[in-house]
Amino acid sequence: MKRRGLICWMLVAPAAILSFSPARLRAQDPPASSSKPADAPNPSPKKPDKKNKPDSATQNAPDQPTWDPLRAEKDIEVGQYYMRKGDVDAAIDRFQDATTAKPGYAIPFKYLGEAQEKKGLKKQAIKSYSRYLELFPHAEDGEKIRKKVEKLRSEVEKKADRG
Numbered sequence: 590m591k592r593r594g595l596i597c598w599m600l601v602a603p604a605a606i607l608s609f610s611p612a613r614l615r616a617q618d619p620p621a622s623s624s625k626p627a628d629a630p631n632p633s634p635k636k637p638d639k640k641n642k643p644d645s646a647t648q649n650a651p652d653q654p655t656w657d658p659l660r661a662e663k664d665i666e667v668g669q670y671y672m673r674k675g676d677v678d679a680a681i682d683r684f685q686d687a688t689t690a691k692p693g694y695a696i697p698f699k700y701l702g703e704a705q706e707k708k709g710l711k712k713q714a715i716k717s718y719s720r721y722l723e724l725f726p727h728a729e730d731g732e733k734i735r736k737k738v739e740k741l742r743s744e745v746e747k748k749a750d751r752g
Contacts, residue, residue, distance in 0.1 A: 661691035
């Protein structure tokens with residue numbers, strides 16, 4: 590009898606958990622009433638100034654949640670794909686989106702630093718690598734990253750001395 594109860598619990602528990610998941614609960618929420626028709630376009634938000642043109646998924650799509658660890662993982666995957674293809678700008682965008690989707694996650698900062706370094710954005714790469722080391726101080730590649738940061742700092746200082 591105990592075995593039968595255990596088997597029933599093993600079958601029922603996952604279904605109960607899934608039935609109360611946030612995604613399912615959101616799907617059951619009634620749509621918000623609105624005075625405008627459903628097919629009417631939303632008015633565009635204020636345009637950012639030309640100096641600070643943010644281009645991330647969370648800013649372009651306000652319906653996206655700010656903290657979304659699964660989206661962060663997907664952004665990292667896509668960013669790595671873009672790096673392999675040689676599209677460094679697109680990779681930087683994806684890695685920045687990953688840092689927004691899961692701010693305390695160290696890995697996207699490492700990849701962001703690599704992409705920024707490849708693009709020649711040394712100061713930004715230093716910031717990204719430093720954030721990676723701050724979030725993950727005992728990383729296996731920590732010493733390698735520290736050496737990269739020191740090398741980049743010396744290059745930035747040399748450039749500042751010349752210019």
